[in-house]
Amino acid sequence: MSEILWRRALELFAGGVNSPVRAAVKPYPFYVEKGEGAFLYTVDGQRLVDYVLGYGPLILGHANPYVKEKIKEQIDKGWLYGTPSKKEIELAEKIRSHIPSAEKVRFVNSGTEATMLAIRLARGYTKREKILKFDGNYHGAHDYALVSAGSAASEYNVLISGGIPTSILNTVVLCKYNDLECVEKTLKTEQIAGVIVEPVMGNMGVILPDKDFLNGLRELTKAYNSLLIFDEVITGFRLGLSGAQGYFNVIPDLTTLGKIIGGGLPIGAVAGKKEIIDNLTPSGKVFNAGTFNANPLSMTAGVATIEVLETTNAYDIANKAAKEISDELNALFSRKNLEFTINRIQSMFQFFIGVKKVTNADDARLANRELYIKIHEKLLKLGVFIPPSQFETIFTSSAHTDEVINITIEAFRKVVNEI
C-alpha cells in the first residue's frame, strides 16, 4: 500500500514529500493509517512504536483521550472566528504562568513564523540589523535562519539554502555552539540585534549546553545591549513546564515556542518582556498578522495538553522511558566495544557512534551516520520507529509505558547484536 501511495506522491510533490526529512525513510516512507498512544499503525498493517512523535509536539503520545475530547468540543463550536476567542487568553495565561520570560505573548502558526518574528522584533527593538546564530541550530525554514541550519538542512547538506539573497546572508553571523569566545568577539565587533540559540540543541541529534554557556550568553548579551532569544520550540514544555529557561535558570529576553504548546496542531508563539512584545502591531510598529493566528482549535489542543502536563505524572513517565532506553543502549554499545556517546536530557536523547563526545555540530557531523541509518532501518523492520536521520531527536512520551519500553529494548538488543 505505502509503495503505491509513494508512486502517486512522487508525481505530485518534490521528492515525494511536503517536508524533506520524511523522505529519509527508505526505500520510501510508510504511510500512516492511525496513531494511538505510543504507536503508529501503517497502511501496510504494521504497528510501530513511535519515537519521532511528530518531531516533538506529541509529548502525550498520539490521540491523547483528554486532548481529543477537548478538540471535539471545540469543533462543535466552529474552528475559525477572525476575532478573538477566550481560548487564546487561557493558553497565553498558562504560558505566562510557567515560562519565566513570558510577560506577553503573540501567537502565530509555526515555529518558523515564531523565530522569523522574534528576529524582526529584535531588529525593530534594538535598531540593529545583524543576528548571531549557532552552527547546526535549526530555527525553522525562513531566510534568516537557513545558514548552517540543523535538521533536514544538515541531513541533505543544504548548509546555505538556494534562493536566499546575499544581502540577507550578510546579516547572519555564525558561531559554534558552546563557543562563548566567538560570541564575545562578535558582540564586541558587530552591532548584533539578537543572539538566537536552541538552549538544548535538538536538531543535530541532542547536544547539551556546557555548564556556563547559557549563563555566559545571558551576561554577554546584556553587556553589549543585544537581545537573547531562546528558541524553545522543542524544549518549551518538554524539559518541564518552565522549559529550558526554568531548567537551567537562565532568563532570555525573548522566547519562541511551538510544537508542544499546540498539542499536535499547528502553532508558534513569541513570548517575552512586555516592553519588547508591545513593539508588535497594533501597539507598536513591528508588523505581524495572520489569518490563523490564535485559531481556537490550536489554542484548545494546547490548553488541554498543558492541563494534562500540570495534573498528571506525564513527565515522569516520558523521562523514565528515555532514561531506561538510553541506559540500555549504553550497556549494549559498551559490550560491543564501540566508541560512542549518548546525549540525553529529560525525554529527549540521541546516540552517536564513532565519536567520544558531541558538544557542537562539528562533533555530530563526525558520527557514523551510515551505521545510525542501518540501526534505524533494522529497528523499523522490528516495529520501532526512531528518526531517519542522525540529526534529529529520539523523543519519548507519557504513552511510553514499561511494556512499550520492553518492546523497544528487545528490538535494540537484536539490532545491536547484528551490527
Ligand SMILES: *Cc1c(COP(=O)(O)O)cnc(C)c1O
Ligand atoms: C521545529 C523547530 C522550529 C520550526 O518549527 P515549525 O513549526 O516546524 O516551523 C524552530 N525551531 C526549533 C528549535 C525547532 O525544533
